[in-house]
Structure formats: C-alpha cells, structure tokens
Amino acid sequence: MNVAVRIARYESRDVSRGRWLVVYVVLLFGLAQTLLALEADTTRALAGLINVVLIVVPLVGLLFGTLHMYGARDFNRMLLAQPVGRRELFNGLYAGVALPLAGATILGLGLPLVVAALRDPSALAGVARFLAVAVVLTLASVSLSFLTSVAIRDRAAGMGVAVLIWLSLSVLYDGVLIVAASTLPSAALERPALIMTLLNPIDTARVLLLMQFDGAALMGYTGAVFRNFFGGATGSVVAFLTLTAWIVLPLLLARRIFRRSDL
C-alpha cells in the first residue's frame, strides 16, 4: 500500500475523532432537520438549505482545513524526517482531512435528507444533486485552505486570509458582479457573466443548485447563451467539471508550493 494512503488512514482517524467535526455534523443535521420540519415538502426544504450550504460548507472547509494544517505543522516535520516524500505526505494529508469532512457533510445533511427523500421520491434527484454539490464544494474549499496554509507561513495571517477568501467568494464577489452587470450595457454581458460565475467555486455550486430549483426562471431568460447552458445537460456537466477543477488546481498549486518550501 502506498505511503499516502497509510498517512491518510491515520490522519483521517485523527480528524474524525475531533470534537469540531462532531459539532459540524450536529449543526448540519440540526439545520436540515429543522427545515424539513418547517417545510411541507422535501424539495422546498432543500431550496431553503441552499443558502446554508453555500455559506456554511465553504466556511467550515476553509477554516477547518487551514487550522488543521497549521496545527499539524510540527508533526508533518516529524513525518518528513521519516522516509516519506513530500508529495506523498501532502496527498495523504489532503485525503485525511477532506474525506472525513466530506463524510461529515454527507452524514449531517444526507441522513435527514435521504430519509425524507425516501418518503417523497420526487425529491430524490434534488437530494442527490444537493449532496453531490455539498461534497464537491467541501473538497474544493479544503483545497483552498491547503493552498492558503502552505502559501502563508504565519498562522494568524493565514486564518485571516482564509476568512477573507470565504467572504470574497460568498458575498463580495457577487456584489461586484451585480454592480458590474447593472452598470454595463446588457447586450454582450451574457457570456462574461457566465464565465465570471464559473470562476468562483461557490457561485458554480450555486448555479448547479439553481438548475435544480429555479429551472423555470432560468429558462425565462431571453439570451441564447444562458438558454443553451441551462437548457440541457451541458450546464450541469460544465459546472461540475469546473467545480472539480476548483478541487484539483488549487491542490496542485498548493502541493507544488509545499514541495518547494522550507518547513
């Protein structure tokens, strides 16, 4: 068995036993359960959970990943004093952190939602997409957290940057987009708007959920680019690929930095 897999196994064991992970599972579970109790049908509960997922999942992914990486710095040195390559250590660390966190997302949101969907099969497709998006978004935000923690040595600065990334991606970015879209002439904005959306992982995740819950509104838009994008499977495929790129690219960059830096 590969060294990275061995590292991932012990790392994930450590992470899974952490108190915060339990808190996170309970939080997600509570939110999902509350909305399911408040809303008449599962689909509406899901729609209500969209904001929660788009806010909470990236925030937790970013903070948890960054904190963990800073906390593990000394032990990582110790591991690297063993016959372990940096690439292997990095891969193992990512899997060891991201997978338990993704598992927590599935457990916290998935358990109540799947149970609800079994009673209301019309919501099954929505639940499946919802969970897939939540998981991919978790992985992407852990990727970004790894990038943050290897790029910035100082722990306090790193945490600050992680929060700033979250704030930018979840709020500021969209604010700028709205202002830009409403001030620029609307004619040629369609493609840029779509591209800008895909350049933000949280927006990409949001668009994936929009396609599930606001199809009627999206199809009401006049432009051909949107209609082609949102009309068929193209949009979903492109958005999922983009979100996957948001996992892979920051991670590769982070690993490159990690392999070259002094520890």
Place this chain on the structure above:
Amino acid sequence: MHGVLARRLASGTVAAIGVLVASCGTGAPSAFETADQAAHAEHAPMEHATTDLEQRPAPDDRPGIPDSESLETEPTAARTVLIVDPAGPLSSIGEAVRAAAPGSRILVKPGVYTEPTIVVDRPVTIEGEGYPTIDGEGERQLFEVTSDDVRITGLALRNVGVSYVQDRAAIRVERAARCEIDHNRIHGGFFAIYLAGATDCRVTDNHIVGTGAAETDSGNGIHAWNSSHIVIESNQIRGHRDGIYFEFVKDSRVSRNVAEDNIRYGLHFMFSDRCRYRSNSFRRNGAGVAVMYTSDIEMVGNRFESNQGSAAFGVLLKDIRDSRIADNEFRENSVGLYAEGFDRTVVEGNDFVRNGRAIRLLSNSAETQFVGNNFEGNTFDVTTNSRRVRSSFEGNHWDGYGGYDLDGDGVGDVPHRPVRLFALIAERSPVTTVLLRSFFVTLLDWTERVVPSLTPDNLVDERPAMRPLDRSAT
C-alpha cells in the same frame, strides 16, 4: 318539432331539480351532457345553458350516440342506414353522402379510404366502425361540412398535408349549426378541426396529433372563428401550432381538454367574450396560453404546467376585463400569469408553484384583485414594471412571508411585500438572473424588506395567510 319544444321545457325543469341535487352535494364532475343536448336541440339562451351545466348532474357518460338524439330523431323514422365498405358495393363515403337522405346514418366499415374531399351538405351521421382510416395523401381536406346537424364520429383521419395558401383541415365546418364531431383520431391534420361560422357545435373526445415542426408549416388543432355556443370538451391535442384557437367566438365552453407539446400556444384566443374554460390542462406548450382582447371570461380549475422559455407563460392575459380566474394551478412555468391591461378581474384561489415568476403584473392593469392564492417555491412571486400598481393583493399565502401571527387568527400581523428588490434588478439587467440565491442577493432583499425604497409602495398584502389555503374546502 314538438318533441324539441317539449324537451326544452323538460330540460328547464330538470335543471331546476339539478340545482337542488347539486346543493345536496351529489354533483358529478361531468355535469354538462343534458344541458348540451338542450342547447343542441334548440337555441337555448346561453345564460340558461351555463347555469345548467354548472349545477347539473350528468345522467351517464355518453357511449357513442347520445340518447337525446335517438329520442329526438325516432319520430322521423324515414331515415336509412348506408354501409360503406372497401369491398363494396358502396366503397366511397362521398358517394354515400350524395346518396343519403337527410337524417341518414352512414356506417363506415374498417379500411383505408382515399377519395376526394367529402362534402357533407345534408344532415347525416357519419360513423366509423373500428376507426376506418380516411387518408388525404398529403394533399387535401378530408371533410367539408356545410349542412346543419351533421355528426362525424369514430373515424381515423390522416395526412391532410401542409398548405401555405389554404387553411386545410381534416374536418372543416363552414357556416353550419349543431354539428357534432366526436371520438375521432386525427393525425397529421394541417388544421385538425376547423369551425368557421359554426354555432352550437360540439367537439368532444377527439384525439388530435399534429406533425408540424415549426409554426409556419403547422395549423391549429381545434380552430374556431366567428362562431358561438361551441363546446370543446375532453379532447387531447398535441403537436399543432396552437392546440385550441378561438377568434371571435362567443358564449362557448372549453373543458377537460389536454393540450400539450404544441408548437406555440396550448390555448390561444382573442375577441372571444363570455367563454368558460374549466378543468383543462395545458402543458409544455412552446409559449403556454395566450388570451387577448376579451371580456367576461372564466377560467376555473385549469392546470398550466411546465411552459418554459423566454416567451412562455402559464397564461398570458392581454386586455382582459371583467373576468374571473380561479382555482387554477400554475406550476413550473417561466411566467405563471402574465397580465397586461388586465382590469376588474378577480384572481382567486389559485396555486402558484415553482414558477420562475408566479405573476408578472404590468402597471397598465387596474382594479384587479388577487385574493386567497397560494404562492409556493416560486423564484419570484410578483414582478411588475412600476413603483405604483393599481391592483390589490389580499389574503394570499406567501411561502416567503417572514412575519408572525401573535393573535393566532391565521392572518399575519405584519403586511407582506411580495416584490423582491432582486426582481427589480433582474428586470433591469436580466443577466443577473445567474446570481439568484446568492447570499449577497439575500442580503439585498432583506435590506429592502426592512427599509423599502425601490419596490412598489402599495404592492402589499395587508392580510397574508399564515398557512396555505386549503383547496378542498372551496
């Protein structure tokens, strides 16, 4: 025609009894038959007929020939039955019609008939046995009805063929009264059934499938022009340009039809006053349903579903006045109800579910009331194009209502403003639609809700219902 007169009187009496029965709660949904026979038999005043049809329990579902007709025509026993069979001796329907005495019945045996357009110029019943096929070979109209009291039933009609110069139809009725077109299967009619100047006609239980791919090479499923007292009921229409098309049609009734996957509109009418639309379903039509320039219509209990696209509407209402739109369901349309010049109309008890925009109300509408509707899971509940609206909203249930009900009377204590700020932004800059459900947008909407500054001042529901309004109670 003494029988007819007697029948009319009797029908009035039965109607009165029917009212009593219905009020006792035994009203059956298919309550139209007998009243119709009355209208069919004689020009009963439409007012009368409508009260009738709303209240009246049906004797039974009609199998083949309605009993009224047999009752009515029995005394004129002179009528004959002609049998058309591909094996002869009589193998042409047209020939049979020409040979028939008025009031005859022409029974068409199974087979495929290709013959010149059949002109029905005398009151006869043409009845198919086992759906004999009449094929237009892509180049002609199949039936042209020019006489009153014609019935065409049980036929399979196909291949009318596209024409760019003539409104060709599988069955065309020209200036005739009391025709009855029922239980036919029409496939590839350019127009399927075309009524021009028809009165008191019934088009029921037909199964109509068009084969057109574009608006230009496709006609309408059921097309009525300059007609009155028409009943269109329980037909299924798909693949045509418009499923049902009315222009200058008065006092007519469209019920329990299903129009889906038509190229343009499921239902399209204009200048057609005093018509009633009940319990129809309009699904996945290119542009939904459009009704224009008409007063006094009633649309009750219809379903408008999955009409999606930049110009697709559950219902588009333009210059509609003094009407009633009630108990309908608008589901997953890009725009549920689009209203322009929509005056003095009541919109009540409808369900708006998961539409892009449930209601788009333009400011040139006045005195329309939206009462007791349910809004659930719509992206936008109400959008408009002005800061002042001249219509009112009251007692609706809004799933986005954030207020409370301290006195527990089921009515929210805080008024609800259904127009979101983001709806205005998306209005002005449609490309921002892609930012739907963004946290930033949520913050914007929330701010606007706390300090309204851009959304319409008087578009407020002062008495929002805390719970979805129960439909079974109405």
Place this chain on the structure above:
Amino acid sequence: MIRIENLNKSYGRLDVLRDVSLAIPRGRITALVGPNAAGKTTLVKSILGLVRPGSGRIVIDDHPVSRDPVYRERIGYMPQQPAFPDNLKVGELLEFMDDIRGASEGAAAGPFDRAPGRDLIDTFNLSDSMDRRLGTLSGGTRQKLNAAIAFRYGADLLLLDEPTAGLDPLARTRLKEVIAQERERGTTVLVTSHVLSELRDLAEHIIYLVDGRLEVSSSVHELLRETGAPDLEQAVARLMAESVDAGTDAQRSGAVGEAG
C-alpha cells in the same frame, strides 16, 4: 559520515547559514552548540531535507541529500518539542510510524543495513500509556515517546534536538545510557543542546555555530587542549566570550549566557 560543503541558507534577507563546511564523523557523538538563532536547527533541518539549501550540498556517506526520501530510512530524529495528532492513541502513533517505515521498505530495500531497532517502550514505562490519547500526554511523556520513535528503527544516524528537555532525571539518565549504547554499536549521533553539562560525558566532537557561521568544528579532546579549559563547558564558555569580544552585539551575549 556527513559532509557539509559550502552550505548557505537565507530566509529573505536574513542569512541563517553562511558558507558552512564541516564534517560530522561517523560513529561518534557530535555536539552541535551555539547561541539561539545561530542556525543549529536550520542545519539539522537541512540534513533532514526539511530546508532546501540556497547553495552548497550535504553528503551522507557519499550519497548527496536529494528529494528522494529513501536516505531518511537510516535517520532517527527527535525534534525539539514534538507534536502529535491529538486524537490518536499512543499505540496508534507507533503503529502509524511502523506502517510508514514498513511502507517504504519495499521501495528502499537494500541500500542501508540497519541494525535492529531498539524498543524503548519499557525503558520509559510507556506500555501503560498505549491507550491514551496523544493530546492528553504530559510534556515529559511526549518526549519519551519522541525518543522511543527515534530509536525504534535501528537508524545509524541519530539527529537529536534537545533530547533531554522536559525529561525527569531518571528518564534523562536512561536516555543518555541509550545514546551511549548506540555509540558503542557505531551509530553516528548529532545532538543539539544548550545544556552543555548534558553533553559533557557524551560528546566527542563539537560543532560551534555563531550567527550562521561555523566557528569551531573539532574533537572535544583538541578543543580542551587548545582552550586550556578543564572541561567542555568552560571551553565553550571561553569560545563564546571570544566571539562576544570580537564585537558581537549585546543581544547575542545574552544568548551566550543562556547557552552556557
């Protein structure tokens, strides 16, 4: 033997190691001493590959240190202030380390003949703590575990950074015994410590760094002779005094006192 040739390292504008060349003799115990911020830890990290040198190279027994981690098969390392994953148990950590060491065995089988590992679990009475979570361990127990891991795999090169810090006197004595035993069987040991008395009985060779520069690299024997000091502590103290006299700043002299 470890040979370090013209090693330079700087963090930004701060030069941490300046053209350091030295040799750490095989089978001996070498003491790496110097005031704080002298570059001791950076030197050790360079040997481990944790720090990438700016220039120069490090050769261990004719194998230049490279990115290939295989050479670390033969190294046992005790970091200063060890940190472990809080939620693993002591037993699991040892399992983890065994796994990692075992994992590379296939790939690295051969190049080094390692002596059998030394199990210090009993030496430090750790067997009762196997089920305890690492987050709950005291500093002393942590350090014992740190030592246990460093000695566990029969390394022939031990890099011990302040190995006795935080240990109780008994454990300290035992650790020194173990180090002595390792030396007996020919292991190369590099110890950094600012408590020179700890090294008095052990060190045979001494490397003295000041401000990133190598001041002294010689056998203890020679050092005593040259400085005329009666023991290692005094010899080093004299060295430090010299470097203070040579005009180093006050801050460093404070550090010197600490180092003495």
